[in-house]
Each structure stands twice: as structure tokens, then as C-alpha cells.
Amino acid sequence: MTETPSVLVIGGGSTGCGIVRDLAMRGLDVTLVEKGNLTHGTTGRMHGLLHSGGRYAVSDQPSARECIEENRVLRRIATHCVEMTGGLFVQRPEDDDEYFEQKLQGCRDCGIPAEVLSGDEAREMEPYLAKDVKRAIRVPDGAIDPFRLCVANAADAIDRGARVETHAEVVDVLVEDDEIVGVEVEHGEKAIGIGDGEPGTREKLYADYVVNATGAWAGQIGEMAGVEVAVRPSKGVMTIMNVRQVDTVVNRCRPKGDADIIVPHETTCILGTTDEEVEDPEDYPEEGWEVDLMIDTLSELVPMLSEARTIRSFWGVRPLYEPPGTGTVDPTDITRDFFLLDHADRDGLPGMASIVGGKLTTYRMMAEKISNHVCETLGVEADCRTAEEPLPGSSDFSVLREWMDEFGIRSPVGRRSAQRLGSRTDDVLGRWDGPNPVVCDCEAVTRAEIHDAIDHSGTDLNAVRIRTRSSMGNCQGAFCCHRMANELIHDHDELVVRDSLDELYQERWKGERHALWGEQLSQAMLKHMLHATTMNRDGDPAASDSVIDFAAFDAGEAAPAAAGGATGDDPDRAATDGGTEGENADS
Amino acid sequence: MPIREDVLVVGGGLAAATAALAARETGRSVRLVAHKKSTLRQASGLIDVLGYVDGDGPRADPYGAITDLPDDHPYRIVGEEGVRDGLRLFDDAVGDMYAGGHTDANALVPTYGGTVKPTARYPNSVAPGLASVEEDALFVGFESTTDFSAPVVADHVVAAGVPFEARGVTVPFPIRFRDDARATRFAKALDEDEAADDGRGVRRALAESVGEHLDGEERVGFPAMLGDDHDEEVREELADRLGVSVFEVPTGPPSLLGLKLEDRLFEALDEAGIRLSTGNPAVGYEADGDRIEAVYVDRKGKDVPYHAEQFVLATGGLVGKGIGSDRERVTEPVFDCHVPHPEDRYDWSESAAFGGHAFARFGVVPDEELRPTTASGEPEFANLRAAGGVVGGADVAREKSASGVSLATAAVAGGRAGEEA
CATH class of the missing domain: 3.50.50.60 (FAD/NAD(P)-binding domain)
Incomplete structure (x- = not known):
């Protein structure tokens, strides 16, 4: 060749x-x-667990061994994508002792560092664990940003x-x-x-x-x-909490079951999950009972979850496969x-x-x-080098210093930026010319980071979102969706800004609908008021086909009578409603 | 000595203030108990009455549109008369701070999102920017302001087909603040005419920098951060130096126009001799049969009773926490008034982000006197009325009717409470 x-x-x-x-x-x-x-x-719809292998230590030891091996590789080549939170397999009084022992032995057999903690020791690590938690196994689970x-x-x-x-x-x-x-x-x-x-x-x-x-x-x-x-696509739900109720990955130590893991992820916690086969990976029901199941079942491990605020839920589809003829019925049992x-x-x-x-x-x-x-x-002969060569952003951690003076941004913001960007921090923030205000307050994302993401992913604000986490915090974009869109005007026309904003806004809404009660419903109403009431984005005349008769509206007190100077009885005041106003007036 | 008034209003926003003023007009003694800062700081400061009916609009005549609303809409209950009475109270309270009262027609105001929006009353500083004024406009934004992009606003306004040309430019603010300085910081600098980085007064420096961009436009619009206590002076000086009129574009939170309105309303309460108790939440009540005797306010862990003859509930909607919810139920937390809602919480919202969400209409169900009713339609209490966001049945966000519903229901609820006290 x-x-x-x-x-x-x-x-x-x-x-x-x-x-x-x-x-x-x-x-x-x-x-x-x-x-x-x-x-x-x-990939974008999972709970972000970096497996230690502990979850497979009893049921699937080859997978468990691969997990611990790759866990170590990723901590080396993708430092800026990984947070080593540590993990716990927590046993409640009603959970099987024998399984706990099997789990511990399985971890040790597979080379997964595992340490038994008493209930008190586990609660010392994670104060919100239930008072009756019996004991736990500590493993090197972590969180990874996919x-x-x-x-x-x-x-x-x-x-x-x-x-x-x-x-x-x-x-x-x-x-x-x-x-x-x-x-x-x-x-x-x-x-x-x-x-x-x-x-x-x-x-x-x-x-x-x-x-x-x-x-x-x-x-x-x-x-x-x-x-x-x-x-065999199998769906699973994940529910995002507003804060980190736990700082360690918390697994339930029992053979299998729904709602058995909490993963701390950036500013949030993600509750997961379910395992249910679906026909079509793009069209399946997303239902409230699944969200309730997450909250109710995981409250057994962390009771405060029952009253805590969730900010959204999302579903992902596992690409399960087994060779023809295996015939496993329960998707949970598929390898x-x-x-x-x-x-x-x-x-x-x-x-x-x-x-x-x-x-x-x-x-x-x-x-x-x-x-x-x-x-x-x-017929190509070349060796794989991906386990040795760090990913971009992961190579040099000396960049994690005080950014306040360097880039004119407050240090907590700088720290968050540096965590996301890793060794690209200098490149992204240092190269930025001009003021660098915060665009997303919840996740502390600055303008320079938004522009870096736009440079790499175009006008798709959902792509900008996943690169930066902008609009993924508590307010779910109420305060920053339009700010993100505004940044596009430098290289694009206003219609692109508007369309990109609409797409991002709708995408955010999809997941928010699964968290609409209590504090988050209040938040959603505020968001609705800002975008519909204050900005009139739902009734935007620019997006409508009808022509507005501007002369029918008030043009100020000094204006001639024709432009709104008259009072209430002008029959010609119907604007763009095409006469329906008059027709309906008597009905 | 027990605290006792003729009328007690619970709440601290636009509806509560207006209800208190309406009750006071009848000559009764009135007290207002408010918990937190009102949601006015999150609102634009515009007073919308009615701009759309079921997605149809913008409507030029808000009064003519009332009859198109569904029967259970608060406007249908208080009628056009109630709406006009609410606006009268508002106009009296704010005096010459606001414009728009010279006509029944809605004005179309450019928003910071670049859309134009129908509204009935607007701060004076907004008036020269109206979309029906046939004068070319230059929108000016600042480099570090992420909420307001002048080119986006200008192009978007033009896309709505306005009868003028518009352009947007972004300039550095003449004083370099921290990159994420708030609108209030800019306003203060202009208010006090602080020294710009080059030593000139900041107003002069700003006018000169904007002047370089003027190309025949007859008006210049800024995000609403042109001063605070001395806003008129700031605007006049900028207009004088630029030789064109200057206007403000209403913004989102923190909204200076909303804050100024809040301050003005509380001054009006004071002038009217209305007593104020702020900082503590109403947590419960005492009733004798179908009459409320007192509302309990939590003061440092102690329940303090506030007695009155008549009560007005104006605690706000979902945002102000006058309406609460959990996974199963929607509630009114102070008096536990009935709040109808679909049983399945997935029916509380629509799949389209700007759909006709049921949650947007959540609230108590008023009778013809604005008394909240039970599930069977009886008044919850003989002497309790509701006003503002806590009243259900209006989709104020889609209708652009939030302020109007607050004013109209407050005028009627407060007025009736005063008459019967």
C-alpha cells in the first residue's frame, strides 16, 4: 500500500x-x-463514575480487573477530567453479610484496594449517611467528566x-x-x-x-x-441534586438493584440508576416514578435526599450486547x-x-x-501509545495556582477554570484579550472559556455547554443562556444568536421538567418570568410572520395623536391579531 | 399591647403595597407584614397589563383584550374597572416617575433580550426608546456586560420591523472595574460622576466615547444602569453632551428600575401612613369559625400575633414562595388555601419550554370578592382576600400581564377589605 x-x-x-x-x-x-x-x-448521559472495579468484583471479575487497570491509566492521562473522590460500598442492617464478604474478597482478588470501615468511620467520612449504616468497604472510585x-x-x-x-x-x-x-x-x-x-x-x-x-x-x-x-438498548435514569450531599461515591452493597449509587460530580450529586430494556434508543418513556424511585431508595442510604432539591433528571441508554443464543432475560444480568x-x-x-x-x-x-x-x-504496524501520552490539558499541573492577579478574575472562579482546563489554562485565559467577566455564575465560567469552546465547537451552544459546564448549575441557564448566546455575535449574525439560544433553552428545559417541585419549581418559574415576561422571548414579534402596526402603539406623550395619543375608544387599534379582537369582543 | 389594625396585608411586593394603599384610601388603619425583599428587584420595572391573549399579540389595546380572556382569569373577575383602578393607584403612588398614563394603548419597549414587549407603564428614562418612535437609535453596551449585547439588541429590534434604523456598539466603560462588576457599580459611578481612568468625569468621558460612534442617530439607548439617586441628572447630562435623547433599556436582575420602583412604593406607603413590619415571615393564623382573628409572624423563633378585622394575602406566586409545592401537592403555605393542580406532576408543565404551562397559572381560586375558595367553591374565610401572584388563573408570563394582575387584584381586594373593616 x-x-x-x-x-x-x-x-x-x-x-x-x-x-x-x-x-x-x-x-x-x-x-x-x-x-x-x-x-x-x-456518553453524555451517564452518571460520571470512574469505576474502581468494585461494582463488578463479584459478578464479573474480568471486567473488574480491566476497570482498576484503566482507572489508574485515566488518573494519569486525564487528570483534568477525573476527581478522585474515593468510593464506599455501604451495607445497611438489612443487607446480606455474606455478600459484603464476597465483595471484599472479590476486590482483593482483582487487585482493587479495599478497606473495611465501621459504620461510625463511614459516617465520619460522609456525615449524611444514615445512622443505621452498618459498615462499608472503601475503594478507589472516582468521578469523571465524560x-x-x-x-x-x-x-x-x-x-x-x-x-x-x-x-x-x-x-x-x-x-x-x-x-x-x-x-x-x-x-x-x-x-x-x-x-x-x-x-x-x-x-x-x-x-x-x-x-x-x-x-x-x-x-x-x-x-x-x-x-x-x-x-439491546437499556435505559437508566439519573437525577441531579443541587449540591454535593456526599463527597465520596456511595454505592449500596448488595447484589443488584435499581437506585444504588450516588456520584458527586462538580457542584452536584448524581443519583442512579435503573436498567430497563427499550425498543428504540431515541424514543422511550421518561417517567416520574423513575425519579421518585431514585430519591426514595437512595434516601435509605442518605436520608437528607428525601427533602433535598433536584435540578433535573436525564436518561441514558446502555448499548448492551450479548452473542446470539445467550438468551439473558434480565438486562441487569447482561455482561x-x-x-x-x-x-x-x-x-x-x-x-x-x-x-x-x-x-x-x-x-x-x-x-x-x-x-x-x-x-x-x-496491515499497519504501529504501537498504541494512548496509555502513556497525557491528553491535552492533563500534562502539567503547575498551572493550578492563584489566577486572580494573572487574569483579573476572582480566585474561586480561576480555580474552577483551571480545574476544567488543566494545563490549557494558560492557553485559554492567558491569550484572552479584553475584559473577562463571568458568564455563568453557578459554574464559574468566564467569557474566555466560552470563546475557547465556541472556537472549537461552533455555534452549537449545547456543545459549548458540555465543554464548559455553563448553564449546567442550579439555575439551569436562567441567568446565563442568553449571555452565552450573546458571545456569538462577534462572528455571527443576530439570527444565529437567537436560534442557538432557543436550542439551548429548550434542551435545558427537557431535563428540568423532571425536577419541577419545591425549590426547583420556584426556580423554573423565575426562569420563565425572566425569559418570557422580562424578555418576551415567547412572544417575540421578530420571530412571528405577522406585521406589527407600530403606529397603533404608544409613541410617548409628546407624539402626535395618531401614534397612541388618543384614548381607549379607537376602533382601529387592533394590531397584529388580524381582527380577532373585534370578533371576540362581543362573545 | 397587642398589635391590631383594621386591615393587615401579608406580603411585600407590588400587590401587597397596592392593596395596602387601596385599603388605606378607605380611611382604615393598615399594616403590611413583609418577609424578604420583594421580587421587584428581579423584574424589569415595566408595568405590563395585557399584551397577548393565548399567544395572540402583541395587542395594542389591553382593555379591549380583557374580554378575550377565559372566564376564570382574575381580570374577568375584577373587570376593566378593577384594572383601571389598579393603574390609578399605581399612577398616584409613583407620580411623575413613570409615563404611559396619557393613553390606553400599550407601548412597545425594547428589552435587553432585543425583543420588543407590550407594556402599559414605563419609567421616564425608558420613554425615548419606545419602538413606535420613528427616530433612528444607537444602542450602546459595555465590554464587560454579558447580559446586554448592543449589536444583538439593535439587530433583533430591527428584525421586529420597527419604523427606524438601529445600530449597536460596544464601548469600554470609562472606568475599568473588576471584570464582573454589577450594574449597581456602574450606576454609582455615574451617579457620583466619579473620575474616569483618564481623569475626566465619567459622564463626560462616556458621552465623548459614545459621541465618536454617533452617525446621525437621534437617540442613544443604554442598559438601565444610568445612575441611581441622580438618574435624571445623569441622563440629562449625557443627552446634552451627545445632543440627542438618551434612554434606558430595562434589564434583568439585579434590575435597577425594579429596585427604584420598590423604593418609591415603600415611600408611598410611608406617606400614606401605612405601618410596616418587615423581615419576619408569616407562619400561621388564628381563626374563630370562618373568620381570621390574627396572623402569626415568626419573630426570632417566637410567634407574634398581628390582629385585624380584614386580611389580604399578597405573598406572591411560585417565585415569591406564596405558592409552595412538593412532589405530590401544590399549596398555599400561610392559610393552607386550596390550590387546584393536576394530580400527576408531569401535567404541571408542557414539553415546549415556552408552552402554556399549568404551573404558570397555579394559585388560589378567588370568588367575586377575591376571597380564596375551597375545593367546593366556598370562601376559605369570610375576611381573607388575595391579590397578586398568589391568585391563580392567569398565565402572566405569556400574557405579559404580571404587574397588571397584581395592581388590579390588589385594588379590588384592598379596597373591599378597607370597606368591610
């Missing part, structure tokens, strides 16, 4: 982003296409020459002479993503090999190629291991492999194995 082999990766989740970085580092010509923004699918992780992988790949196209949906898999040769994508209508694709057009992308890393959507891509990939389906071996259709199953903690290892397979198929 004379040319550099080319690979096309479908799916911008952790697996796809991991593969594109790995292959780019090995010198291949790689393109990644994603129908939404990065992490659009399952958004930052994917972005860092994709950014590094781009730096190494890869092409990344977001908002580019695969509409066909191209098959020529019984071989897969590429895909056809449709670029989104609006230029909101990253990449070179012309908005609203279709493009055929050819490659020597195609990797289907679309997780729960793998079956749909398979169908386009004429092969069956029987993914969390991943499978590489080589369609040449399996279906006699060379040119593509599909990846299904797996989990975020081991994304890098999966990417490595898949990249090995790709290289082997294409």
Missing part, C-alpha cells in the same frame, strides 16, 4: 473519540462523523491531523463489490458543528475501513449495511463487556467492524483493542 490507510469512525462518544485519537497517533488518516455533538448519545474526556480525545486527534465532523448523520453505508467502502453523511442544516462539511448537503466519505462505534445505535448502522447487530464484531468473519462483508457493549471507564482499552484490529486488517 502506498497511500496512508484511511479509517472512518462513526460515533462521537467515548469509544469513537478514543479510537480516532488512537489511530491518529498511529499515523492513520482518520475521520470521525457524529450525528449530534460529541457525547450526544450514551464531556471533557471526549473533547480532549477529539482535540488531540485533530491536532494530529484527524478530521472530526459533528452534526453529520450517516444516511447510508456504501457497499461496492460486496465490500464496505465508506458512508454517506448528511451535514446539518445549520453550520453549528465542527468540521468542513457544507451545511445542508450530503457527502460521500470513502475509507479503507469503517468502524461502527455508535453503541446503542449500532443496529441502525448495521441495517444500512445489510447486517444484523442485535444491540458489561464489549464485543468487536468483524463483519468480514461474521457476515462475509469485509470493510467494517462494529463495537458494542462496554463502559466509559475502559473506553481507552476498548479503543486500543479495536485499533489493533483495524491496523492488523489494514
Whole structure:
């Protein structure tokens, strides 16, 4: 082969982003296409647990071993995406003693550091644990930011020459002479993503090999190629609390069950989860009882949760898979291991492999194995280096110093920025010219960070959101959605600002609806009042087709009578209502 | 000696103040008990009466639109007369601070989001900016103000089809404050004409820097941060130096226009001889049969009774916590008045962010005298009336009717309370 082999990766989740970085580092010509923004699918919809392996220590020890190994790798290569909170497996009086012992032994068998704490010791660590908690096993669980992780992988790949196209949906898999040769994508209508694709057009992308890393959507891509990939999508709910009721990952120590984990994440805690098979990964019911189940069940571990404020809930879909004929009924029992389906071996259709199953903690290892397979198929000899080379932003931690004087921002804000940006802090904040006010108060995101995100992800404010966490705090964007949009005016016209704002606002609302009671309902009403009452965004005449008769409205006291100077009985005052006012007046 | 008045108003916002003024007009003694700072600081300071009916609008004639509202809307209960009475009380209370009373027609005011919005009364400083004035406008924003982007506002206003040209420019404020300085800091600097970084007075420095951008526009609009105690003076000086009229665009929180309105209302209460007890929450009541005898206010952990003949509940809606909720129920916390709501909390909202949410209409159900009623339609108490956000049935956000509903219900509830005390 004379040319550099080319690979096309479908799916911008952790697996796809991991593969594109790995292959780019090995010198291949790689393109990644994603129908939404990065992490659009399952990756952006998980509880952010960096597994120690403890959760699999009894049921699936090979997975547990992989988890602890990758846990250590990520702490090294992705320091700015990981918070090592530590984790507890908590036993309540009614929980089985024997299982507790199995868990402890399992952890030790798999090389997971595990230490038994008494109830008192556990409560000393986490004061809000229930008074009757019996004991706990302490393990090195942590929290990981999947958004930052994917972005860092994709950014590094781009730096190494890869092409990344977001908002580019695969509409066909191209098959020529019984071989897969590429895909056809449709670029989104609006230029909101990253990449070179012309908005609203279709493009055929050819490659020597195609990797289907679309997780729960793998079956749909398979169908386009004429092969069956029987993914069993399983949904799970996650409920976000307004503060960190716990600073340690808290797991319930019992065999399996819904609502058994609390993950502290940035300024919040995430309660999870459920496991229920669904037909369609994009269309399934999201119901209130699932949210209630999280709160009610996890209150057994942390009683204060029953009265605490939740800010939103979201659902994710696991891409579960098991080989044909296994026949597991309960999705909870399906293995969390991943499978590489080589369609040449399996279906006699060379040119593509599909990846299904797996989990975020081991994304890098999966990417490595898949990249090995790709290289082997294409006859490329290159070693994987992703476990050694830190991701962008993770290399130098000397940047975590006082930013107040340096960049003119208050130190708590600077600290939060530096935590998110890691070693890119100098690059982003130091390069910014001009005032750098805070745009999102809840998450302490400054203008420089917003612009850095816009530079990398375009006008899609949901992509800006996941890079920066802006609008993800307690107020759910009430005070900052429009500020984020305003920052777009430097390079875009007002209509883009408005559309981007509307999209972000609606996306925020989707999850808020699951938290609408008590304090958060009050907050939602305030947000509604700011955006509908004060800004009139719901009744915006600029967004309406009808023409306003401005002369029918008040033009001030000094104005001539025709422009509103008359009093109440002017029959021509109906404005844009097309006469309905008059018709209805007598009804 | 027990605390006793003819009329006791519970609440501290626009509705509570207006209800107290209405009751006082009847010659009765009136006391207002307020807990926290009112939500006025979060409001724009505009007095909307009615701009849209079921999404249809903007309507030029708010009074003509009332009859199109559903039967259970508070405006249908108090009628046009009640709405006019509320505005009369407001106009009397604020005096020449506000404009708009010369006509029944709504004004269209540019907001900081760039939309134009129908409103009935607006602060004087807003008047030159009205969208029906056929004068070209230059909007001016400051580099470190994230809430207000002048180019966004100008282009958005133009997109609404206004009868004039508009441009937006962003300039540095002549004094370099900390990057996230609040609107109040800018206002103070202008109020006191502090020295700009180059030694000139800040008003002069600002006018000169804006003047460089003027290109035939006849008016200049700033976010509403042009001074506080001396706002008229600031505006006049800027207008003189620029040679064009100067106006303010209402903003979100912290809203200086809202704060100024709050201050003015409390002055009016004082002038009217209304007694004030602030800083402590109403936590319960004492009743004899269907009559309330006293409202209990929690003062440092002690329940202190406030006696009266007549009571007005004006504690606000969901934002002001006059209406509360948990996962199962929506409640009115002080008197536990009936608040109807769909059983399933997922029916409290719509999937579209700006949909016709049920929660936006949550509140007590008033009878024809604005007394909150039970589920079977009987008055909860013979001598309790409700006003403002705590009253249900109006979607004030979509209708742009928040202030008007507060004023109208307060005028009627306060007036009746005074008459019967």
C-alpha cells in the first residue's frame, strides 16, 4: 500500500473519540462523523463514575480487573477530567453479610484496594449517611467528566491531523463489490458543528475501513449495511441534586438493584440508576416514578435526599450486547463487556467492524483493542501509545495556582477554570484579550472559556455547554443562556444568536421538567418570568410572520395623536391579531 | 399591647403595597407584614397589563383584550374597572416617575433580550426608546456586560420591523472595574460622576466615547444602569453632551428600575401612613369559625400575633414562595388555601419550554370578592382576600400581564377589605 490507510469512525462518544485519537497517533488518516455533538448519545448521559472495579468484583471479575487497570491509566492521562473522590460500598442492617464478604474478597482478588470501615468511620467520612449504616468497604472510585474526556480525545486527534465532523448523520453505508467502502453523511442544516462539511448537503466519505462505534445505535448502522447487530438498548435514569450531599461515591452493597449509587460530580450529586430494556434508543418513556424511585431508595442510604432539591433528571441508554443464543432475560444480568464484531468473519462483508457493549471507564482499552484490529486488517504496524501520552490539558499541573492577579478574575472562579482546563489554562485565559467577566455564575465560567469552546465547537451552544459546564448549575441557564448566546455575535449574525439560544433553552428545559417541585419549581418559574415576561422571548414579534402596526402603539406623550395619543375608544387599534379582537369582543 | 389594625396585608411586593394603599384610601388603619425583599428587584420595572391573549399579540389595546380572556382569569373577575383602578393607584403612588398614563394603548419597549414587549407603564428614562418612535437609535453596551449585547439588541429590534434604523456598539466603560462588576457599580459611578481612568468625569468621558460612534442617530439607548439617586441628572447630562435623547433599556436582575420602583412604593406607603413590619415571615393564623382573628409572624423563633378585622394575602406566586409545592401537592403555605393542580406532576408543565404551562397559572381560586375558595367553591374565610401572584388563573408570563394582575387584584381586594373593616 502506498497511500496512508484511511479509517472512518462513526460515533462521537467515548469509544469513537478514543479510537480516532488512537489511530491518529498511529499515523492513520482518520475521520470521525457524529450525528449530534460529541457525547450526544450514551456518553453524555451517564452518571460520571470512574469505576474502581468494585461494582463488578463479584459478578464479573474480568471486567473488574480491566476497570482498576484503566482507572489508574485515566488518573494519569486525564487528570483534568477525573476527581478522585474515593468510593464506599455501604451495607445497611438489612443487607446480606455474606455478600459484603464476597465483595471484599472479590476486590482483593482483582487487585482493587479495599478497606473495611465501621459504620461510625463511614459516617465520619460522609456525615449524611444514615445512622443505621452498618459498615462499608472503601475503594478507589472516582468521578469523571465524560464531556471533557471526549473533547480532549477529539482535540488531540485533530491536532494530529484527524478530521472530526459533528452534526453529520450517516444516511447510508456504501457497499461496492460486496465490500464496505465508506458512508454517506448528511451535514446539518445549520453550520453549528465542527468540521468542513457544507451545511445542508450530503457527502460521500470513502475509507479503507469503517468502524461502527455508535453503541446503542449500532443496529441502525448495521441495517444500512445489510447486517444484523442485535444491540439491546437499556435505559437508566439519573437525577441531579443541587449540591454535593456526599463527597465520596456511595454505592449500596448488595447484589443488584435499581437506585444504588450516588456520584458527586462538580457542584452536584448524581443519583442512579435503573436498567430497563427499550425498543428504540431515541424514543422511550421518561417517567416520574423513575425519579421518585431514585430519591426514595437512595434516601435509605442518605436520608437528607428525601427533602433535598433536584435540578433535573436525564436518561441514558446502555448499548448492551450479548452473542446470539445467550438468551439473558434480565438486562441487569447482561455482561458489561464489549464485543468487536468483524463483519468480514461474521457476515462475509469485509470493510467494517462494529463495537458494542462496554463502559466509559475502559473506553481507552476498548479503543486500543479495536485499533489493533483495524491496523492488523489494514496491515499497519504501529504501537498504541494512548496509555502513556497525557491528553491535552492533563500534562502539567503547575498551572493550578492563584489566577486572580494573572487574569483579573476572582480566585474561586480561576480555580474552577483551571480545574476544567488543566494545563490549557494558560492557553485559554492567558491569550484572552479584553475584559473577562463571568458568564455563568453557578459554574464559574468566564467569557474566555466560552470563546475557547465556541472556537472549537461552533455555534452549537449545547456543545459549548458540555465543554464548559455553563448553564449546567442550579439555575439551569436562567441567568446565563442568553449571555452565552450573546458571545456569538462577534462572528455571527443576530439570527444565529437567537436560534442557538432557543436550542439551548429548550434542551435545558427537557431535563428540568423532571425536577419541577419545591425549590426547583420556584426556580423554573423565575426562569420563565425572566425569559418570557422580562424578555418576551415567547412572544417575540421578530420571530412571528405577522406585521406589527407600530403606529397603533404608544409613541410617548409628546407624539402626535395618531401614534397612541388618543384614548381607549379607537376602533382601529387592533394590531397584529388580524381582527380577532373585534370578533371576540362581543362573545 | 397587642398589635391590631383594621386591615393587615401579608406580603411585600407590588400587590401587597397596592392593596395596602387601596385599603388605606378607605380611611382604615393598615399594616403590611413583609418577609424578604420583594421580587421587584428581579423584574424589569415595566408595568405590563395585557399584551397577548393565548399567544395572540402583541395587542395594542389591553382593555379591549380583557374580554378575550377565559372566564376564570382574575381580570374577568375584577373587570376593566378593577384594572383601571389598579393603574390609578399605581399612577398616584409613583407620580411623575413613570409615563404611559396619557393613553390606553400599550407601548412597545425594547428589552435587553432585543425583543420588543407590550407594556402599559414605563419609567421616564425608558420613554425615548419606545419602538413606535420613528427616530433612528444607537444602542450602546459595555465590554464587560454579558447580559446586554448592543449589536444583538439593535439587530433583533430591527428584525421586529420597527419604523427606524438601529445600530449597536460596544464601548469600554470609562472606568475599568473588576471584570464582573454589577450594574449597581456602574450606576454609582455615574451617579457620583466619579473620575474616569483618564481623569475626566465619567459622564463626560462616556458621552465623548459614545459621541465618536454617533452617525446621525437621534437617540442613544443604554442598559438601565444610568445612575441611581441622580438618574435624571445623569441622563440629562449625557443627552446634552451627545445632543440627542438618551434612554434606558430595562434589564434583568439585579434590575435597577425594579429596585427604584420598590423604593418609591415603600415611600408611598410611608406617606400614606401605612405601618410596616418587615423581615419576619408569616407562619400561621388564628381563626374563630370562618373568620381570621390574627396572623402569626415568626419573630426570632417566637410567634407574634398581628390582629385585624380584614386580611389580604399578597405573598406572591411560585417565585415569591406564596405558592409552595412538593412532589405530590401544590399549596398555599400561610392559610393552607386550596390550590387546584393536576394530580400527576408531569401535567404541571408542557414539553415546549415556552408552552402554556399549568404551573404558570397555579394559585388560589378567588370568588367575586377575591376571597380564596375551597375545593367546593366556598370562601376559605369570610375576611381573607388575595391579590397578586398568589391568585391563580392567569398565565402572566405569556400574557405579559404580571404587574397588571397584581395592581388590579390588589385594588379590588384592598379596597373591599378597607370597606368591610
